[in-house]
Amino acid sequence: MGIDCGSEATGYGVIESDGVEHRLVATGAIRTSPKRPFESRLAEIAAGLRRVIAEFHPESAAVEEVFHAVNVKTALKLAHVRGVALLAVAEAGVELAEYSPLEVKTSVVGYGRAEKHQVQDMVRSLLRLPERVESPDASDALAIAICHATHEATHRRLATT
Amino acid sequence: MGIDCGSEATGYGVIESDGVEHRLVATGAIRTSPKRPFESRLAEIAAGLRRVIAEFHPESAAVEEVFHAVNVKTALKLAHVRGVALLAVAEAGVELAEYSPLEVKTSVVGYGRAEKHQVQDMVRSLLRLPERVESPDASDALAIAICHATHEATHRRLATT
Numbered sequence: 001m002g003i004d005c006g007s008e009a010t011g012y013g014v015i016e017s018d019g020v021e022h023r024l025v026a027t028g029a030i031r032t033s034p035k036r037p038f039e040s041r042l043a044e045i046a047a048g049l050r051r052v053i054a055e056f057h058p059e060s061a062a063v064e065e066v067f068h069a070v071n072v073k074t075a076l077k078l079a080h081v082r083g084v085a086l087l088a089v090a091e092a093g094v095e096l097a098e099y100s101p102l103e104v105k106t107s108v109v110g111y112g113r114a115e116k117h118q119v120q121d122m123v124r125s126l127l128r129l130p131e132r133v134e135s136p137d138a139s140d141a142l143a144i145a146i147c148h149a150t151h152e153a154t155h156r157r158l159a160t161t
Numbered sequence: 162m163g164i165d166c167g168s169e170a171t172g173y174g175v176i177e178s179d180g181v182e183h184r185l186v187a188t189g190a191i192r193t194s195p196k197r198p199f200e201s202r203l204a205e206i207a208a209g210l211r212r213v214i215a216e217f218h219p220e221s222a223a224v225e226e227v228f229h230a231v232n233v234k235t236a237l238k239l240a241h242v243r244g245v246a247l248l249a250v251a252e253a254g255v256e257l258a259e260y261s262p263l264e265v266k267t268s269v270v271g272y273g274r275a276e277k278h279q280v281q282d283m284v285r286s287l288l289r290l291p292e293r294v295e296s297p298d299a300s301d302a303l304a305i306a307i308c309h310a311t312h313e314a315t316h317r318r319l320a321t322t
Contacts, residue, residue: 039251046248066237076227076240083241084248087207090200 001058001094002145003049004137005081008034010045011137013145014056015127019153022146024127026056029137038077042084049088060095062148067101097148104140107147119143162219162255163306164210165298166242169195171206172298174306175217176288180314183307185288187217190298199238203245210249221256223309228262258309265301268308280304 004011009032014025030048032041053061063086066079089096102112109122120139124132126146133139165172170193175186191209193202214222224247227240250257263273270283281300285293287307294300 037251037257039247039257042244042248043251046252072233072236075233076236079237079240080244080247083203083244086200086241087203087245087248090198090204091207096198096200 001052001056001061002141002143002148003061003063003085003089004140004144005063005078005085006137007038007041007045007077007081008032009135009137010048010081010085011135011139011141012049012052013138013142014052014058015142015145015149017146017149017153019149019156022126022149024129024142026052027133027138027142028052029135029141038080042080045081046084046088049085050092053088053092053094058094060097060148060152061089062097062099062144063089064104064144065098065100097151099144099147099151103151104143104147107150108143162213162217162222163302163304163309164222164224164246164250165301165305166224166239166246167298168199168202168206168238168242169193170296170298171209171242171246172296172300172302173210173213174294174299174303175213175219176303176306176310178307178310178314180310180317183287183310185290185303187213188294188299188303189213190296190302199241203241206242207245207249210246211253214249214253214255219255221258221309221313222250223258223260223305224250225265225305226259226261258312260305260308260312264312265304265308268311269304 002013009029011029013027016023030045032044105114106112109118120132123139123142163174170190172190174188177184191206193205266275267273270279281293284300284303
């Protein structure tokens with residue numbers, strides 16, 4: 001399971017994978033209204049993630065590291081959401097992995113500075129979907145899940161050779 | 162209830178107050194080991210706060226706004242903990258209030274640049290305790306609670322005149 005944290009939309013993507021072939025299981029985004037108090041939005045995100053975890057029982061979950069280069073205020077808001085996401089994962093007893101945005105893009109597109117739409121195209125292609133996943137948050141979450149599945153498989157291969 | 166968020170120690174302080182006279186109900190700090198994975202520490206903090214809220218049913222809870230002047234990395238870590246604290250408060254249906262560190266110090270010591278030990282002394286004095294609350298995290302949480310109680314009472318007085 002990949003989780004793309006955001007206070008307005010937190011994307012999730014659940015895949016089945018052997019590290020080479022990936023299959024989409026579920027994807028979507030938990031949207032919260034900017035008009036609601038921030039703590040209520042955190043509660044909605046937590047509830048949404050718990051629901052997805054309870055339904056699909058992922059083996060492991062991956063999130064991106066906080067990228068604080070953009071804007072401190074945005075990064076701090078994101079870190080609150082990320083705290084709630086890590087909590088949901090930890091409380092469900094699901095193993096957690098973290099990747100930098102660069103690792104995710106490199107793993108999925110083969111190029112760390114890839115644009116949003118390139119990530120969406122590669123996610124579509126790698127999951128052999130008839131069309132792009134429309135929501136960029138859902139698509140990013142799938143990219144994180146694919147990155148994690150690929151890394152895990154590499155680790156397993158290295159461990160057995 | 163006041164909550165002083167921190168990844169190593171999250172202080173809490175529960176008081177009874179009419180806005181002028183304050184009485185200590187409970188205080189302490191939830192300590193987590195830096196050796197444990199961060200997400201497990203978040204889970205410990207959430208469990209600790211939920212326990213305190215369930216035991217004392219606070220009418221409202223107050224936290225400090227994130228102070229990001231110090232160090233971005235520290236502020237981002239703190240924001241994760243704060244996300245978890247806000248979640249615990251929201252999920253318990255407890256009303257949330259936020260104050261800047263300046264407001265808390267001004268409210269408790271009457272001086273925004275007060276030193277840690279001055280806050281500890283004033284908390285002791287305002288709660289008429291025989292001695293200082295040893296843990297600065299617990300004492301800071303009580304200061305936040307006192308600040309909130311004082312502000313709430315002022316608002317109520319203004320509303321009825």
